[in-house]
Amino acid sequence: xxxxxxxxxxxxxxxxxxxxxxxxxxxxxxxxxxxxxxxxxxxxxxxxxxxxxxxxxxxxxxxxxxxxxxxxxxxxxxxxxxxxxxxxxxxxxxxxxxxxxxxxxxxxxxxxxxxxxxxxxxxxxxxxxxxxxxxxxxxxxxxxxxxxxxxxxxxx
Numbered sequence: 001x002x003x004x005x006x007x008x009x010x011x012x013x014x015x016x017x018x019x020x021x022x023x024x025x026x027x028x029x030x031x032x033x034x035x036x037x038x039x040x041x042x043x044x045x046x047x048x049x050x051x052x053x054x055x056x057x058x059x060x061x062x063x064x065x066x067x068x069x070x071x072x073x074x075x076x077x078x079x080x081x082x083x084x085x086x087x088x089x090x091x092x093x094x095x096x097x098x099x100x101x102x103x104x105x106x107x108x109x110x111x112x113x114x115x116x117x118x119x120x121x122x123x124x125x126x127x128x129x130x131x132x133x134x135x136x137x138x139x140x141x142x143x144x145x146x147x148x149x150x151x152x153x154x155x156x
Contacts (some may be wrong), residue, residue: 011127016075018120019132022139024078024087025116030059032093036106042099043048044153055106055146062139066131069132079090089116103153110147114140 037052067077078084085092089112090113097105117139124132 007073007127007129011123011129012073013075014072014123015120015127015129015132016070018116018123019066019070019073020078020083021087021089022113022116022120023070024064024084024134024141025090025109025113026059026062026066027084028088028090028092029076029106029113030056030063032090032109033059033098033106035093036102039096040099040102044099048099048102051103052106058142058146062142064134069135071130073129100154103150107147107150107154110143110150114143114147117143 003009007015033052033056037049037056040048040052070077078087090109093105117136120136121133124136
C-alpha cells in the first residue's frame with residue numbers, strides 16, 4: 001500500500017538514508033562501548049566499567065526507535081553487520097585499547113554520531129518531518145553531553 005503521510009517519496013528516501021547512517025553509527029558505538037565495558041582494566045576500572053554500562057544501555061535503547069523511524073517512513077532498516085559497516089563512520093577496534101584510549105575513542109565516536117545527526121537535519125527539514133527532527137534533537141543532546149563528560153575524564 002502506498003504511504004501518504006505528507007512527505008513526498010524523494011524526501012522520505014533522503015531522510016531514510018540519513019537515518020541509516022545514524023543507526024549504523026549508533027549501533028557501532030553501542031558495540032564499541034559494550035566491549036569496553038567488558039574489557040576495561042586499570043585503576044579506573046570500577047568507574048569506567050559502570051560509566052560504560054550506563055552509556056551502552058542508553059545506546060541500546062536508542063537503536064530501536066531509529067530503526068522503527070526508518071520503517072515508519074516505508075523502508076527497511078539495515079539487516080546485518082556488513083550493512084552497518086557500509087553506513088557507519090565509526091571504525092571498529094582491531095584490538096583492546098588501554099582505558100584512556102577507550103575514553104578518547106568514545107569521545108570521537110560520540111562526536112561522529114553528533115555530526116551524523118546534524119547532517120540528517122537538512123533532509124528532515126526539507127521533508128517537514130517533525131518526528132525525525134525531534135528524534136535528532138534528542139540524540140544530539142545526549143551525545144553532546146556524553147562527549148563532554150568523557151572529555152572531562154581526559155583533563156588533568
